[in-house]
Amino acid sequence: MKRVLDLFRSARGNELFFNGITTLILASGSVLILIPLLYMISTSLKDPAQIRSDSTSLFPRKPKTVEVNGNLEPLYQVTVDGQVHEYALIKKIPGGLGQFVDPTRPDVIHELRINDQKQLYRWDIHWENYPEAINAMPFWRYLGNTLIVTFVGMAGMLFSCSLVAYGFSRFRARWLNVFFLLLLSTIMLPSQVRLIPVYILFQKLGWINTLLPLIVPQFFANAYDVFLLRQFFMTIPLELDDAAKIDGANPLQILLYVILPQARPALVSVGIFHFLYAWNDFYEPLIFLHTRENWTLAVGLQTFDAIYTVNTHLIMAVSVLMIVPPILLFFFSQRIFTQGVVFTGIKG
Amino acid sequence: MSLPSFQKMSLARREALAGYAFVVPWIIGFLIFTIGPMLASLYFSFTKYNIIDPPQWVGLANYARVFSGIWDAIRTGDSRQFADPLFWKALQVTLYYASLALPLNLAISLFLAVLLNQKVRGINIWRTIFFLPSIIAGVAVALLWVRILNPRVGVLNPFLKDVLGIQNPPGWLADPEWAVPALVIMGLWSVGGSMIVYLAGLQGVPTDLYDAAKVDGANAWQRFWNVTFPMMTPVIFYNLVLGMIGTFQYFTQVYVATSSSLGGLGGPQHSTLFYNVYLYQNAFRYFDMGYASTLAWILFIIILILTGLIFRSSDTWVYYEGQLKGRG
Numbered sequence: 020m021k022r023v024l025d026l027f028r029s030a031r032g033n034e035l036f037f038n039g040i041t042t043l044i045l046a047s048g049s050v051l052i053l054i055p056l057l058y059m060i061s062t063s064l065k066d067p068a069q070i071r072s073d074s075t076s077l078f079p080r081k082p083k084t085v086e087v088n089g090n091l092e093p094l095y096q097v098t099v100d101g102q103v104h105e106y107a108l109i110k111k112i113p114g115g116l117g118q119f120v121d122p123t124r125p126d127v128i129h130e131l132r133i134n135d136q137k138q139l140y141r142w143d144i145h146w147e148n149y150p151e152a153i154n155a156m157p158f159w160r161y162l163g164n165t166l167i168v169t170f171v172g173m174a175g176m177l178f179s180c181s182l183v184a185y186g187f188s189r190f191r192a193r194w195l196n197v198f199f200l201l202l203l204s205t206i207m208l209p210s211q212v213r214l215i216p217v218y219i220l221f222q223k224l225g226w227i228n229t230l231l232p233l234i235v236p237q238f239f240a241n242a243y244d245v246f247l248l249r250q251f252f253m254t255i256p257l258e259l260d261d262a263a264k265i266d267g268a269n270p271l272q273i274l275l276y277v278i279l280p281q282a283r284p285a286l287v288s289v290g291i292f293h294f295l296y297a298w299n300d301f302y303e304p305l306i307f308l309h310t311r312e313n314w315t316l317a318v319g320l321q322t323f324d325a326i327y328t329v330n331t332h333l334i335m336a337v338s339v340l341m342i343v344p345p346i347l348l349f350f351f352s353q354r355i356f357t358q359g360v361v362f363t364g365i366k367g
Numbered sequence: 368m369s370l371p372s373f374q375k376m377s378l379a380r381r382e383a384l385a386g387y388a389f390v391v392p393w394i395i396g397f398l399i400f401t402i403g404p405m406l407a408s409l410y411f412s413f414t415k416y417n418i419i420d421p422p423q424w425v426g427l428a429n430y431a432r433v434f435s436g437i438w439d440a441i442r443t444g445d446s447r448q449f450a451d452p453l454f455w456k457a458l459q460v461t462l463y464y465a466s467l468a469l470p471l472n473l474a475i476s477l478f479l480a481v482l483l484n485q486k487v488r489g490i491n492i493w494r495t496i497f498f499l500p501s502i503i504a505g506v507a508v509a510l511l512w513v514r515i516l517n518p519r520v521g522v523l524n525p526f527l528k529d530v531l532g533i534q535n536p537p538g539w540l541a542d543p544e545w546a547v548p549a550l551v552i553m554g555l556w557s558v559g560g561s562m563i564v565y566l567a568g569l570q571g572v573p574t575d576l577y578d579a580a581k582v583d584g585a586n587a588w589q590r591f592w593n594v595t596f597p598m599m600t601p602v603i604f605y606n607l608v609l610g611m612i613g614t615f616q617y618f619t620q621v622y623v624a625t626s627s628s629l630g631g632l633g634g635p636q637h638s639t640l641f642y643n644v645y646l647y648q649n650a651f652r653y654f655d656m657g658y659a660s661t662l663a664w665i666l667f668i669i670i671l672i673l674t675g676l677i678f679r680s681s682d683t684w685v686y687y688e689g690q691l692k693g694r695g
Binding site: 037038041042044045048049051052053055056058059062070071074075179182183185186187189190191192193194195198201202205207208209210211212213214215216217218219220222236238239240241245270274295298299300301302305306317318320321324325328331334335337338339341342345346349350353 | 379382383384385386387388389390392393394395396397399400401403404405407408411418479482483485486487488491493495496497498499500502503504505506507508510511512514515520521522525526556587608612615616618619622623626627643646647650651656659660662663664666667670674
């Protein structure tokens with residue numbers, strides 16, 4: 020005992036204690052994070068009867084049953100005289116009691132408290148929810164639209180933001196500083212203040228209910244990504260530019276052959292962030308897209324919920340499908356997120 | 368007359384021209400998608416405009432609709448005296464959410480970031496788990512939480528009842544009193560987004576500061592308050608400003624949670640009528656573009672004022688390392 024106390028008083032013991040507490044808090048927090056996700060997945064694999072009768076279960080399951088006198092009865096693990104048996108519940112009687120029998124000897128009835136016995140379950144997984152959900156909505160159409168918006172927009176964003184970030188990081192001119200401050204100030208600008216005229220502009224162009232309003236603006240750079248790319252470009256040594264200049268490279272060639280290859284991690288980061296933004300975006304697709312053949316997954320899923328609210332299993336199945344691509348991308352590019360590569364530009 | 372050729376220009380001019388050429392995409396975008404529309408919406412805010420008919424100048428009528436009745440309402444304490452009570456309701460809902468969500472978000476995400484900056488086993492797994500919800504935030508997650516919080520068939524209330532022994536768990540999104548707190552809980556699940564920003568900030572705190580504090584005999588708690596916290600104030604400041612702006616943009620979760628429910632969008636009883644939801648209704652349901660533009664500009668001014676206040680107060684609590692060294 021004394022040795023334990025000594026350990027706690029020592030610096031090493033202190034550290035062990037703190038690490039233990041930290042791990043404990045992190046583990047409990049993780050449970051709070053993961054249980055809703057587990058619930059989403061398990062609900063997507065249940066059938067409506069399970070959702071109604073066994074909604075709180077984190078597993079897609081059904082009661083185990085056994086045939087007794089020609090009827091299917093639920094099976095329980097019961098304790099009789101200190102011995103554990105698997106008995107069927109054949110009748111509930113008032114007062115929380117039930118009549119249990121051994122399925123092989125149905126004539127001997129044991130009256131026991133139901134709540135003290137453990138009901139037995141079997142896995143009951145409904146994979147067919149997934150094809151059913153996909154067929155209940157134009158899923159592939161939504162997916163196609165989402166992919167077009169996400170990847171064409173990403174290409175436009177990377178193209179325009181690289182050019183602009185290069186302009187702001189490598190050239191000196193009187194107005195460039197002013198422009199850069201203007202650009203930064205638009206980060207704080209609430210989008211609503213420009214949304215309505217932009218909507219009207221797209222309407223006059225006949226672009227409402229097409230994917231163009233979600234894609235075309237990406238080709239004109241945005242403050243956030245320009246800022247991150249510029250911060251990264253600034254860290255690339257000027258000597259590399261100079262060497263290329265001596266070899267006769269023009270500014271565009273320097274961008275293509277010197278800067279962009281060096282800036283790969285930054286380009287990947289802003290690309291990933293754009294994917295997550297475009298994939299999850301709901302507000303703009305909701306405003307600009309009016310008929311179902313043009314919807315993205317986010318709008319399609321919300322509308323599916325509005326029509327099929329009672330079919331929780333199908334809605335959760337599509338929800339799972341919708342969160343899988345971001346999660347996969349996240350696992351393949353974890354380092355970028357967890358080590359905060361992307362955020363180094365904004366601190367301090 | 369001929370323009371001076373590119374070759375004959377001075378080096379500085381050529382550099383400047385090339386620089387402007389590269390930022391042209393942004394300049395065009397800024398004119399077409401930012402400054403032009405901003406001025407247009409300022410103009411629309413003084414008009415009656417339903418898109419089909421040309422805008423009709425009405426002077427300050429839209430602003431009067433927002434602000435008239437304000438004295439009567441204050442004097443009598445009756446919100447029906449407002450010419451547009453829903454505007455004030457929307458403002459109240461938004462500020463109520465901000466007053467709950469921003470401090471909780473700050474405390475929890477900073478706390479988690481400090482824990483995730485410790486050298487404990489499996490730290491990358493913990494970081495991954497906590498960050499996970501913020502990358503899937505959107506319709507799917509909102510639909511999930513609507514089901515978890517459902518008072519009849521959800522899983523949260525049976526847990527509160529049976530495990531924690533709470534006799535009358537709230538009706539959450541179905542209850543006007545609890546709808547905003549329910550949305551706060553939904554938001555806290557995705558706290559990882561701001562947590563990762565704090566984590567990046569923590570990794571920038573120089574370790575020699577901690578070593579110096581340890582030499583001076585500071586314990587973990589003192590090290591947090593006297594080293595970590597001051598060093599983190601710029602990041603806290605950044606998250607606070609963006610969080611404030613984000614609250615005024617809050618939309619998706621409310622739309623998913625309420626648009627197909629009995630209370631309707633912003634319901635029940637307007638308890639989730641966030642500012643952006645009200646603006647959306649006016650613009651894209653009633654196509655009252657004039658009034659919606661007014662709302663957008665008032666929103667812009669509110670954000671300017673609040674950001675200005677946070678900036679002003681930042682002198683007293685945000686610490687920048689440069690200042691200590693006397694280089695300011």
